Structure formats: C-alpha cells, structure tokens
Amino acid sequence: MPAGRTGSRGGRFVERGGCDELQSYDNRNVMLKIERLSKHYAIGGGWRKSRRKVLRAVDGVDLTVYEGETLGIVGESGCGKSTLGHMIMHLTEPTEGRIEFDGVDLSTLSKEQLRRKRKHIQMIFQDPFSSLNPRMKVFDLIAEPLRTHPDENGKSLADQVHAILEAVGLPPEYADRYPHQFSGGQRQRIGIGRALAVKPKLIVCDEPVSALDVSIQAQILNLLSVLQKRYGLTYVFIAHGLPAVAYMSDRIAVMYMGRVVEIADKERLLRHPLHPYTEGLIASIPVSSPERRGEGRNALTGETPNPLDPPAGCPFHTRCPYAQHRCRSETPVLKTVAGGPDRQVACHYPLEEASKGVATIG
Template identity: 50%
Template sequence: MSENVTLPKQQGPTDKPAGEPLLTVEGLTKHFPIYGGFPFKRQVGAVKAVDGVDLTVHAGESLGLVGESGCGKSTTGRLITRLMEPTAGKITYAGRDITRANRKQLAPVRSEIQMIFQDPYSSLNPRQTVGTIIKSPMEVNGINPPGGRENRVRELLETVGLNPEHYNRFPHEFSGGQRQRIGVARALALEPKLIVADEPVSALDVSIQAQVVNLLQKVQDELGIAFLFIAHDLAVVRHFSQRVAVMYLGKVMEVADRDSLYNRPRHPYTHALLSAVPEADVDTGKKERIRLAGDVPSPVNPPSGCRFRTRCWKAQDKCATEEPPLVQISGNREGHLTACHFPEEPSTEARTEDVVMDPALAALEEEHGSDD
C-alpha cells in the first residue's frame, strides 16, 4: 500500500451555502446536573456539555462539526433533533421555534429531521427484519407512499446499494458497512430535509468508510438534503462538508467555509487540530506539529474566559477574564467567524492539499468515486 495519498480536491462539494437558512441554533445549552450530599441529595454542580452554541445550516448544504472527543458534538446533534431537552437556547427550524415544542407540535417536524447514529450495530433492533426497521417510521407517521410501504422500502434498499431481496433479513446477517447503509435508508424513509449524521463512519473499517461517505454525498446531490455531519476525522469532513464548525469544551471556536478554514485557520485550536493531520509527503519536514500541553479541562469546571486558554500558546491575561465572542475578524473571508482575542495570522503556505485521507480510504475513494 502506498504512502498517504492527497485527498482529491475536485471531488469536494461546492464551497458556498445553498439556499436559505433551514436550521438556526442560538445559545444552545445542555447542562447535566450532578447530585450529592447525604442523607438528602441536592445539586452540587453540572456537566456543561454544550454551553452556548450558535450554528446555521442552509437548505441543501452540509455543515461539518468537528472537535476532540467529549467536546459536545454528539450532544449538540441530539439537542437539534430534540432527542434531548436543551437547558437553554433556541432552535429554529424552517422559521419555527421548536426549542420547547411538545410531542404533538414536534410530530410534523420529526419527519423532516432525521438522524444517522454512530454505531451501526446498536442502532438497529436485532429482533426486527430490515424491512420492518425501515418501514417503521412510515407507520408511525401514517405515511402511505404510492405503491405501498414494502415497495418503498425495497426502493430505499436499492438506493443505498443493497439488494431489495434483503427485505426479510435480520441485522446480524449484515456487515458493519451494510448496517450503516440500512441506517441511511431508515433516515431517508420519510424524505427528510435535514439529516444529523453523528460520526456515521467512525465505527467502520477504513476500507468501508469511503463507500458510506460517497453514498451520503450521492444522497445529498440527488435529493438536496441538508446535513449536519459530526465527525473527528478532518479529511472526511473536508471531503463531505461545505462549511465547518470547530468545537472545544462545549463551545464553537471557529466557523468558516471549508477551504478558508483548512487553508487559513485563525483560531489556535483549529491550527493545532490541522497540524495533526498527516502530510502528503512525510519527508518534507515543512509542516510544524503543534502538541498541546495538558489535558482537556473538565466540563464540570471549565476555565474562565476563553476555554482553550489553559492549553493555548498565545494566551494572555485578557483570555482569562473575557470570553471572546464568535465574530468575523479583520483579514477573514466573509462568513469566517473566530472566537479568539489573539487570532493566528493567515498563513500563505497553508494548502488544502496537505489534508489527506488514510491510504486505504483514499484508494477506495479513487476506485469508486461518487458512483457508489
């Protein structure tokens, strides 16, 4: 197998958001209470998993959400789909405030916002056939497509690259990649306008990841579905997403279009994440590897001011007393937002080509292209 292969630049999505804002998240917060005391328990603290997140997803676009494990990415996705109740903030979908909507009010929205879960093994009921799993959302929402539900399920199986004859098989008869395709088919059953993909390829072998990513790309291109693509693999995010948001300890640190963020990162944390991505030529020695000091602080007691300051090489006194707002700074392209008092200077040497896929993933990507 060859050395790291450069991710083909021409295969990525377009850079500009498509359509009007479909989803707007403002100040989204989720705190999990911590109880202690004896004999009477009381709240003694809270895990600040998500602490004031602002995001926008346009109709038909894909927004990548990246960051270290435990930064609150998956919790944000579950809050947006209302699988969790937010502590504070506002979620606006298609002009409707769904933050505190009850079950009845959410019913028409449920069919338009779907989720692809991270684990393709635990997200499917092992006692139900594939046909029942994919058909269930239609039954719950009272949808009777032309030709019947079974015919629709078989069409969806074919759409995601599976044999329609797999209708009566059980999940244990499929591989991990095939199970994730079933999860995609289930998400498509209600013809949603927005899909929250929670690390959809992280549990798969690298040889299968490109197939699933290409499948999602094909679905988006053909059906115009918007995606919130949650992942920690920066190469996969760059390939799939038009815009990227970087999270750290429950906060969004930087938001920009794909090429602007990968070529000209302004937040030190984003710079550190990108420096850890393998180079196209490991022998050049041109790329500086940034090694962050210390561990990620506890979300129970995050640092004051900027949450990244305890690991940041540019931190000053101001960083400890004032939380930097997420705003556009001088020298940024329009729409490039950064939450930093002392942002990095844009590098003229940064290149999109430095972001590479795993060799096996890149080879399969080249073999299958977008026809998977």
C-alpha cells in the same frame, strides 16, 4: 479519505483547475437556526445540592445551517458535538436556547406537532451495531418510519422499502434478513436507508463512519454525497476526524469544551485557520511522511481541562502556544472577522495577530 470533490453547491470555495472561486452567499434559505443553545448537567453533591457541580456539555452555541449545504461540526471527544446533534433532534432537551427549523421554533410545538415535524429531521447514528433492533428484520426497520409517517404517493410498503434498499446500495432480497447477518458497513447503509425513508429535509449525521473500517468509510461518505445530490438533502455532519469533515462539508464549525470556537468556509478554514485549536487539529491530520507531520503548524499538546472545573478565561489557554494574560482572565466571544458573515472566531488574538508576537504560557 476519498479524493477532494468539486462543485458549486452551498456557496463555498471550489477547486477548478487549481483556482479558488468564492461563490455567492446571497439569497440562501435558512434550514436550521440555533441560538444560545446550552445543555448543563448537575453532577454529584448527593442530598447537599450546594456541593453539586455543573457540567456544561454545550454552552451557548449559535449556528445557522442553509438549505442544501453540509455544515461539519468537528472537535475532540467530549467537546459536546454529539449532544448538540441530539438536541437538534430533540432526543435531549436543551437547558436553554432556541432551535428554529424551517422557520418554526421547535420549542413552541405540541408533542403531536413535533412528531409530525420530525418527519423532516432524521438522524444517522454513530454505532450501526446498537442503533438497529436485532429482533427486527431489515424490512421492518425501514418500514417502521414509513408506518409512522405514511407516504401518500400510493406505492405499496414493500415497493418503498425495496426502493430505499436499492438507493443505499443493497439488494431488495436483503429485506428478509436480520442485522446480525450484515457487516458494519452494510448495517450503516441500512441505518442511512431508515433515515432516508420518510424523505427528510435535514439529516444529522452523528459520526456515521467512526465505527467503520477505513476502507469502508470512503464508501459510506461517497454514498452520503450521492444521496445528498439526488434528494437535495441538508446535512449536519458531526465527526472528530477532520479529514472526513473536510471531505463532506461546505462550512465547518470547530467545537471545544461545549463552545464553537471557529466557523468558516471549508477551504478558508483548512488553509488559513484563525483559532489555535483549529491549527492544532489540522496539524494532527496523519500524513504519509513522518517528517512532514505538523509541518508549519503547532500540534495540540496537553490534555483537555476537567469540564467540571474549567479554567478561567479562554478554555483553551492552558494548551495554547499563543496565550497571553488577557486569555487567562477574559472569555472570548464568537465574533465575525474579515472574510464575510460566515467567518467567525472566538479568540482574543487570532493567528494572524498572534503570529506578530507569540507569548509562551507561564
């Protein structure tokens, strides 16, 4: 991963000569607000609906994204983070809940109003191979959103496409080539250019580097960071790798089995996690020395429970080294803890309390 970055954007802890400094969270504009957002799927049962089970892919998520920041969403595969991103884009209809973008409830918009609003919300997809139409040249791939949402600045379509290619680090002459003529990293640059074409306010990055080689991942992350500063973008950055999320994000939301279990400023979350699952994710980060792996942390053990038959109480209690009787019977809610309104955790015994009296799972 690239070296840690510094700055004062988004109201976060920043590193300056080894000193941490808390930026003010006051007077920020809310770009995206999600309330009680859920997506449930009925599975199996055939004609006997009474035997169907419900898969709660996303279950009652509340999130706020502020203008100009990057909110990272991290969790193991199957935790619901990509489904959440698709619902923000309205590629997947929510079962319930509310998505408010730029002060407007998207569920109240007509199809035409939603189409116009989508100009300001774009997405970078995970797989640069399947997300680009192999029958279209790069020029048409980038020009397609420009034709749907014409730019009124008077520039020709060709000039706009060439400017976008240059912005993502590709020569303008690549516009006449097909996707199969590019490497994975180049294809992802094309996908980024396509998302950038209509000058959005918010971009949902759905695991944009997970399908790329490690050496290319750093280049794409750096490109996203540069573009954010240049165009004043707001990101929702989704990934299952904590190093990539930590590099890109101002704040991080940790998801487990469809729920957000912890939200915090990046520096606070990495240095002082409150949820045992977050602690496990940090302990799972690869280190150069095997002897230091998981040093000072409890690494994740066991398997994620069957989402069609989740355990009672806290969904994580079957893997938690601090679980107590209450955890097996009562589901914790996401609540604000010491450290400000952006420090939240869904745990009956946050790590600061759990460390005072650890109970082994029986």
